[in-house]
Amino acid sequence: MNNKSKLILAAAMLVAAMMLLVPLTQTDLGGGVSENNASDSVVLSDESNDSEKIYYVSDGETGDGTTEGNPLGKISEALNKPGVTKIILLSNISEKVSINKNVTIDGKNGNGNFKLTGSISIAYGADRSVTIQNLDLLSDNSNNSDLSGRGIGISVASDNSDTGEITLEVKNVNISGYSCAISSGSGSSKSTLDLTMNGVTIENCIKKGIYATNFSKAAFTDCTFSGSGKASGLQGDEANARSGSAFDLNLVTTCESITFKDCKFTNNGDAGSTSGAIKIKVRGGNDETETSNYIHDGSITGAVSIIGCTFDDNSRDVVLGTQQKPKTSDKFTTIYSGGSPIREYNFAVNDSKATDGIASSFYANGNAVTISSDDSGKTKISWGDEKPYSYSEADAKKLVVFGGSRETNVSTSNITMNGGEVYYLVGGGFSPLELSAGNWTIPSNSKKSEVTTSNITVSGNSKINSVFGGGMGYATVEKANVTINGCAEIIYVDGGGYNGHLLDWKSNGYSNVEYGINSNASGELKDKFYNATNEAIVVINDGKIINATGGGRLGCTYVGETGLTVTGGQFSEIIAGGINGYTGTAKLTIEASSGKSITTGLISSGNRGQVFDVTVDIKSLGEKGKTDLVSIGALSGLTATDGGPNAIFDTINFTIDKDVNAANIYLGGAKWSKNETNPWDETRKDSLSATDITINAGGHKITAADIPKNATSDTYVGYADSATATSYTIGSEHTWTLTNGTLDLNLKEGSSITNNGTICYDSLNVDDDGLIIKNIQGGELQVKNTTFKTKGLFISGANNVTVTGCTFTGITESVVDGDLTQVNAIYLKECTGDVTIGDVGDGKNTIEDVVSSSDSNSSPQYGRGIFINCGGSGKSLTIQNNSISGTAYNALQLSNIEFTEITISNNRINNWDSDNDGVKDKPGSSDFSKGRAIRLNISENNSTTLTISDNKFTKTYTAGILYDNYNIIKISDADAKFTNNILVLSGLNDIYGHSDLFMTGKDDGDKYIVIFNPTDGYFKDSSETNELLYSIVAENGIVDEPTSPSRLGSYSFAGWYTDSILTTPFTDFTVPIDEDKTLYAKWTYTGGSGGYPVNPPVTPDEPETPIIPDSSGNAEIKVDDKKADELVHETVASGSNTLNIVDKDNVEGTVTSVSISVSDLETISKKIENNNNIDSISIATSEGEVIIEKEVLAEILENNAEADTLIIEVNNAENKLTEEQKKVVGDNPVYDINLRLGDKYVTSFNGKSITVSIPYELKEGEDQNNLIVYYLKDDGSIEKMNCSYKDNQVSFETNHLSKFIIVYEAQEPIVPDNPDDKNDDNNSDNTVYYIIAAVIIILIIIALAYYFMKKK
DSSP states (O other), rough: HHHHHHHHHHHHHHHHHHHHHHHHHHHTSSSSSHHHHHHTTTTOOHHHTTTEEEEEEOOOOOOOOSTSSSSOHHHHHHHSSOOOEEEEEEEEEEEEEEEEESSSEOEEETTTTEEEEEEEEEEEEOOOOEEEEEEEEOOEEEEEETTTTEEEEEEEEETTTSSEEEEEEEEEEESSSSEEEEEEETTTTTTTEEEEEEEEEEESSSSSEESSSEEEEEESSOOOEEOOOTTTTSSSSHHHHHHHHEEEEEEEEEEOOEEEEEEEESSSSSSEEETTEEEEEEBBTSOOOOTTTOOBBOOEEEEEEEOOOOEEEOOOOOEEOOOOOOOOOGGGEEEEESSOOEEEGGGGOTTTSSEEEEEEEEEEETEEEEEEEETTTTOOOOOOTSOEEEHHHHHHHHEEEEEEEEEEEEEEEEEEEEEEEEEEEEESEEEOOOEEETEOOTTTTTOOOOEEEEEEETTTOOEEEEEEESEEEEEEEEOOOOOOOSSSSSEEEESBBOOOOSSSTTTTSOOOOOOOOOTTTTTTTTGGBBBEEEEEEEOOOOOOEEEEEEETTTTTOOEEEEEEESEEEEEEEEESSSSSSEEEEEEEEEEETTTTTEEEEEEESSSSEEHHHHEEEEEEOOOOOEEEESSSOOOGGGGGOOOOOOOOOEEEEEETTTTTTTEEEEEEBBTTTTTSSOOOTTTBBSSTTOOOOEEETTHHHHEEOOTTTTTOOOOOOHHTTEEOOOOOEEEOOOOEESSSOOOOOOOOTTEEEEEEEEEEEEEBBTTOEEEEOOOOSSSSSEESSSSEEEOEEEEEEEEEEEEESSEEEEOOSSSSTTOTOOOOOOOOESSSSOOOEEOGGOOEEEEEEEEEOOTTTTTTOOOEEEEEEEEOTTOOOEEESOEEESSSSSSSSEEOOSSSEEEEESSSEESTTTOOOOTTTTSSTTSOOOOOHHHHHHHEEEOOEEESOOOEEEEEEEEEEESSSSEEEEEESSSSEEEEEEEEEEGGGTTGGGGEEOSTTTGGEEEEEEEEEEESSSSSSSTTOOOOEEEEEETTTTOOOOOOOOSSSEEEEEEEESSSSSSEEOOTTOBOOOOOOOOOEEEEEOOOOTTOOOOOOOOSOOOOOOBBBOOOEEEEEEEEHHHHHOOOOOOOOTOSSESSOOOGGGOOOOEEEEEEEEHHHHHHHHHHHOTTOOOOEEEEOOSSEEEHHHHHHHHHHTTTTSSEEEEEEEEEEETTTHHHHHHHHTTTTTEEEEEEEEEEEEOOOOOOEEEEEEEEOOTOOOGGEEEEEEEEEETTOEEEEEEEEEEEEEEESSOSSSEEEEEEOOOOOOOOTTTTTTOOHHHHOOHHHHHHHHHHHHHHHHHHHHHHHOOO
């Protein structure tokens, strides 16, 4: 092959290799367009480069400017060149430049910027785009005494006829020494400026850094403004000083937005009242007092955003608004985000010539700030290492400090104040609202200010008008924390926020604000409120505070949950809820800490608005503490100067300790005092009617009264003199509960309670005073869980009455004034509804020892347990599950009863007529002992269904005493169903026969008594074996079969018999009864089975001796025949199928092994051999238990008959391991489990298994399904066992005994073989196909090359 042929072949192979490489490269990049190809599309063509006309300028040169080597001498010369688009400076230059075309001026120097000394003027008249970049623009120091000394000036025609927009971009430019660095527009501009600045520095410009009136949009990024606006030494000192600013916008056009990002403002502004770093005014409104040629239609449709900027040592940081009162169109959204704190001044709340201090705001923007007082008495705010800001005394009084930002979000805010004075401290941020028809609304484009957690701490001699944990205006705080450790004076402390503007010093605030809610908002209730705080925690430890509230303040704020804790201080009012708006859950705790006292004029659940669920707990006010007024609800005359509207509540839980010095306690206002529906729940007009109230009064008296709206007083004590009668309503399905204290719901004369719900007296401490409840008509009245001594309970004039869970002990005096005969535990009179005395479980009443102690009582027999003298047609009386004992007279007496249905059931009535002082020969005298268990006097002709059932009567009669006839029950003018009642009577046969005990109706002579004798059994009390159950049956009536009796031991009830020797069964309860009859219970013993006799178990007379192990940890268990029977009985009775030989509850100390004699085990084995209810025994130590099936036990005993003792050992084996075993066990628990008969270890059970249970408490995050038990062999190898987990025990079966490990093995996640290969079809590439194709192409090319070479 010649050289030419070789060259052709080499070229062909190179082409083939390149063809192979291309698809491989594309495949490596994912099969798409390569990076190089993607970049090709943005490369400018030569033609586009040719369209840019660049001219070069160097001071004093005379070239044509087309090249760097042949520059022009002036910028103006370059501007006159046709088609010029860019001018590049090659040197410093002095010139005043006028621009009237689209152009870029670039002063970039290799070592920095070239300098232009002079100015740049840009003319309006048409749309133009101008860029100034990489230039130092310096003043020539001429004309700087007025605004004509401008660095960059955009000029309008004198008649304001110019239109169009200038788009000006300024980049990497330094401007200094001018009267104004950049200026544009006039008071009536029609033309606009779109200004963008990036990396620009403006410094030492005397009057202003930037002044404009006609922005359409402006953006400033990474710019620095310093030393500008220092105009106080110029002509027109006052005006110049007032206007001196780094940035001054006096807007008369429509502007889309203004943004400052990552800019620095240092030492700008002068001493004038409106001077500052950034000054923005929007002029628009016919009410402005300006000359007629001003158009005044300025507006900012988007927002002013100040993001990540820092401010240091400016006279003010941000000045907003107009000097005149603004109209809606003048307002704009202002957003602060990040950066340093910002001091804001607002024209709308200041007079430009104010001499009484400047109102301003300080936005910490999430920076932790500290407020204090300096040596000169000024208030200063410091943060980090920056120079603090100082405020004069007059200015500080009008200063509002925000922990958050304006119209943006902050994670955490922290304000600490230990001195000085401010107007407001606001934990959150601010976003303004505006008034429309008396209501707040959100301005267009307004952004909500949000703070996640706000923290405010106040101490020292701080003086503040108001402290808000939440935000202001359109703002939310997730959690607000406010701590007051001391202060000189604070007027308001609020856990929530304030829904309104900054205070207008001219008009003294907005007085026509109604509601701050958005009723059209969707979502949760809080979403309807412009101002919301989800949670507020307020702690006040000391200080002088006028009003402390857990909720929010004016303008209807939302607080989801609040906790206010007071431990010391002086107050006028302490309020759990808010001064307005909605509070979800409010908790107020007042407890003076050691050595401190709390004094206050008022403590109240709420003020205005609504509190859903409020808890007030007044524990202590300290040694010198006191409160003049306490309000369970809200007092109408104290909710506002206009008297309302007072708060409404859904739930109130109010507790006041008995030792608290509280002079006047009132229920408070009954109605929503504006006499209209409230904005949260249109169905609620009444303040307390739909409220569930619980009052724990601690011995104080609650007065049902209110302070009226028109009340006036200089002191809170004086308001008490104005308290007036009030009509209250308890709504249906609502309850007022009066609990735990001596409480008198003292209805002030003229007050009333309409009870459509429930009044409940619960757990009162009535001491020796008893309780009288009168004239609460309607609804439900409940008395619960109260202890009475000396005097009882009297209820008169109520409707439905329930008395449950009460205890009456030693009742010796009448609770009814002037009536000494009414010595009763429970006395009901003139009640018209349903009555229930007692209930199941804890609801039963206990009455013990009711005896008159008065020597002047002419009827010493009085002393009743329950006396009821009332009733209504169609109503019911239920007396159930009560215990009544030791009454001197009747245990239960109903007089003049008109109830339609009466049920007396499941009561225990003991020792009625307890004085037993009757004399047999003086019947009818005052010495004659009177009294019955039950005495009923039903109103004549009243149709009453009367049931007396399942009661128990117990009494011991004394021979020689003459008792009332019908001593158990006497009923007049009604017939009763008397069934299943139990009598335990002693000494009766010496006095009366059974037939003399009962008078159950009009025709008592035609009735028969059926007595059920349980024959060594019992119906109610296992301790009594002489219970007899009585039923009274009308002639030829049938008797109800009672509930079967019970008997101790292994016995089952086998039916009733008519004779005591149990030969004749009574099986048919449908047979009519025609005589008095006694039926006897028969019992079948169930203690044993098969041929092995079992003695009946005997209940032990003494508690079992505790099981105490010896010094080696062994517990010896002894089980004789009697004990074996008891164990069998207990096992069967419990329903268990495993007999527990060791009572674990009776062990004292740690048991490591249990020993029991083989003979005792044989006794147990024989007793359970044929008992189908027991299949195994359990022997437990402190470390675990071994369960042995009874067949396995029998086999073990049979195979080891020569042994004396069986020993079970369950020990922790961690100290018994070989080195090989230790390596396997690690930190896992390991146990050594052994069974010995004498000295012989039993390690297997002929292939059968036993069960072992070991205590194991799952750790957090452990799953019981991952527990494993391993058998640990001597050589360290392991064998997995099946196990289960239940009731904190790991259980497993084994057919041999040795060491066992409990291991927790977490399941490893299953990982696919190729986790990145989620879809083989989608992720596979075509590399192999490209390679094959490339090889084929190479072969074809080589073949063709060879062919042509051969042909040549």
